[in-house]
Amino acid sequence: xxxxxxxxxxxxxxxxxxxxxxxxxxxxxxxxxxxxxxxGLGNVPETVINWTTDNxxxxxxxxxxxxxxxxxxxxxxxxxxxxxxxxxxTASSSGLRLSENMIxxxxxxxxxxxxxxxxxxSQEWLNDFLSRxxxxxxxxxxxxxGPNLSADGSVWxxxxxxLSPPPSGTLLHQxxxxxxxxxxxxxSSTPRKCIVKxxxxxxxxxxxxxxxxxxQRIRAEVRLLVHCRKLGLDVPAVLQVDVPSRRxxxxxxxxxxxxxxxxxxKLAADCLDTPTTxxxxxxxxxxxxxxxxxxxxxxxxxxxxxxLHANHVVHGDLTLANILVHKATEEELTGSAEPRLAIIDxxxxxxxxxxxxxxxxxxKAVDLYVFERALINAIDMNLxxxxxxxxxxxxxxxxxxxxxxxxYLEHYASQATPLRYxxxxxxxxxxxxxxxxxxxxxxxxxxxxxxVRLRGRKRLMVG
Numbered sequence: 001x002x003x004x005x006x007x008x009x010x011x012x013x014x015x016x017x018x019x020x021x022x023x024x025x026x027x028x029x030x031x032x033x034x035x036x037x038x039x040g041l042g043n044v045p046e047t048v049i050n051w052t053t054d055n056x057x058x059x060x061x062x063x064x065x066x067x068x069x070x071x072x073x074x075x076x077x078x079x080x081x082x083x084x085x086x087x088x089x090t091a092s093s094s095g096l097r098l099s100e101n102m103i104x105x106x107x108x109x110x111x112x113x114x115x116x117x118x119x120x121x122s123q124e125w126l127n128d129f130l131s132r133x134x135x136x137x138x139x140x141x142x143x144x145x146g147p148n149l150s151a152d153g154s155v156w157x158x159x160x161x162x163l164s165p166p167p168s169g170t171l172l173h174q175x176x177x178x179x180x181x182x183x184x185x186x187x188s189s190t191p192r193k194c195i196v197k198x199x200x201x202x203x204x205x206x207x208x209x210x211x212x213x214x215x216q217r218i219r220a221e222v223r224l225l226v227h228c229r230k231l232g233l234d235v236p237a238v239l240q241v242d243v244p245s246r247r248x249x250x251x252x253x254x255x256x257x258x259x260x261x262x263x264x265x266k267l268a269a270d271c272l273d274t275p276t277t278x279x280x281x282x283x284x285x286x287x288x289x290x291x292x293x294x295x296x297x298x299x300x301x302x303x304x305x306x307x308l309h310a311n312h313v314v315h316g317d318l319t320l321a322n323i324l325v326h327k328a329t330e331e332e333l334t335g336s337a338e339p340r341l342a343i344i345d346x347x348x349x350x351x352x353x354x355x356x357x358x359x360x361x362x363x364k365a366v367d368l369y370v371f372e373r374a375l376i377n378a379i380d381m382n383l384x385x386x387x388x389x390x391x392x393x394x395x396x397x398x399x400x401x402x403x404x405x406x407x408y409l410e411h412y413a414s415q416a417t418p419l420r421y422x423x424x425x426x427x428x429x430x431x432x433x434x435x436x437x438x439x440x441x442x443x444x445x446x447x448x449x450x451x452v453r454l455r456g457r458k459r460l461m462v463g
Contacts, residue, residue: 076116077125083110085133100126100137104186123190169196177347185239185249192251194239199246199347215243217347222248224313224346231311231419233304234342253342256327261320261378263339267293268383290383291391292335298400300338302407303415305368308343309408309445310416310438314363316348318371320378361441365448368408369456372401372449405446412442 084107091098104121107129111119130137169183172195181196199214201207218241228235237251258266271290304323308315315322324342331337350363376397388395393403413435433441 076119080107080111080114080116080119081129081132083114084129088133088135098137101186103129103137121186123186192239193255194252195236195250197248197250197347201246214246218243218246218248221346221349224349224351225250227351227419228308228313228343228346231307231313231417233307234340235346236342236344253324253344254326257324257342258327259321260323260325260341263297263325264320264379264383268380271386272380272382287386288390289335291387291394293332293339294387294391294394294400295403296332296335296338298403299407300341301404302409303411304341304343305371305404306408306412306442307415309364309367310412310442311420312351312360314350314367315343315346316350316367317345318367319374321345361444361448362452364445365452368405368445368449369452372453375401375404405449409439409442409446413438 084103087106087110088098088103104123104126107121107125108119111117111121129135169181172180172182174180178197178199181198183194183196184191185194186192199218201214202210205213222238222241225235225238229237234253236253238248239251240249241247267290271286301323305318322343322345324344326340326342328339329337332339379397379400381397384394384396384400392399394400416433416438
């Protein structure tokens with residue numbers, strides 16, 4: 001690889017490759033950046049610079065801070081326009097396919113790095129930029145001849161997936177399989193707050209195996225999310241998928257949704273952290289209020305779980321962190337309506353095919369067992385003790401789980417849809433089974449749960 005000094009001599013020398021720069025662009029550059037050397041890459045991410053300098057022997061532009069002062073708004077916009085045009089020409093000439101989202105994010109970063117923090121990269125600015133420079137965006141597609149540009153303007157190279165930089169945004173959480181970022185997706189209409197789920201590289205696995213497994217699981221998760229929305233379940237909307245960079249852009253649930261774990265904690269705080277009666281108990285009205293809300297919650301949870309299982313969807317990780325409760329409406333606060341629940345994280349989920357129907361009770365029972373253990377370990381015993389005097393069905397975690405399973409069985413038949421079966425040879429879905437068959441199926445799932453309790457989460461290794 002050539003050194004930076006070999007690539008460009010800053011003492012009045014010229015870049016060896018500037019064929020992609022038009023004369024109009026050069027004149028703009030000299031007009032607004034008189035102390036800048038000959039044009040090169042413009043302001044592009046470091047990974048883009050490294051890749052292009054290795055392949056084209058070009059050099060980056062450095063814009064000194066003294067060159068940016070004393071300019072009015074129009075001059076500022078013209079300068080940013082010029083820098084963005086340089087970046088666009090370099091990226092596109094290097095074999096990259098760019099989307100509107102990528103150009104917007106690059107413009108924001110270019111403006112920030114040159115001290116123009118007040119610059120707004122709006123859709124109107126983008127339309128003007130594309131029109132002025134006669135640029136036509138035909139959409140983004142991965143190319144085999146060069147690196148892929150992710151939505152944050154970074155490069156991912158197929159032969160080095162572990163070098164993929166993180167997406168722009170705030171890191172919210174890191175689990176065993178993926179990281180979650182809060183970011184903004186610039187669509188064709190308006191910026192939209194979203195979540196980016198990025199499956200990171202497992203360095204202990206062979207790179208090819210790791211890449212194939214990640215791609216397979218990303219596709220499976222996206223299919224399950226789309227399938228669950230067809231079932232009427234409240235799951236995150238899939239906004240964008242980039243399999244090579246291992247990322248899924250998901251719509252927000254909320255904005256003020258709580259995890260089920262946090263919902264229980266808030267209910268306990270509302271019920272217990274209040275002035276007590278002379279006998280030392282919390283207010284009877286608050287205890288009754290908490291009991292009514294628990295009653296509605298058990299019904300909503302039973303309906304949610306039965307909606308999954310009656311349509312042969314196995315979540316695989318039914319913890320309290322993966323079930324969200326929307327912000328309560330006035331009807332929910334007064335106890336006249338059930339809470340609205342959403343379910344997330346389908347990374348371990350599966351829609352068991354009809355050919356594997358004999359496995360279904362086992363898979364669903366493991367799902368229920370995971371949820372039961374998470375519930376028993378997280379519930380506040382003081383809350384159940386306070387509520388249990390008026391609602392004995394909630395006096396212990398085991399009784400609370402029994403109430404949820406009763407609601408699960410009650411709603412099981414009504415939650416089944418034709419989507420529970422694969423298409424037949426004519427491409428049509430089979431009809432829904434009779435209520436008796438569905439009720440028997442639900443009871444079988446609960447009977448299997450008793451067997452799973454005896455051995456734990458480990459799957460049955462027979463057959």
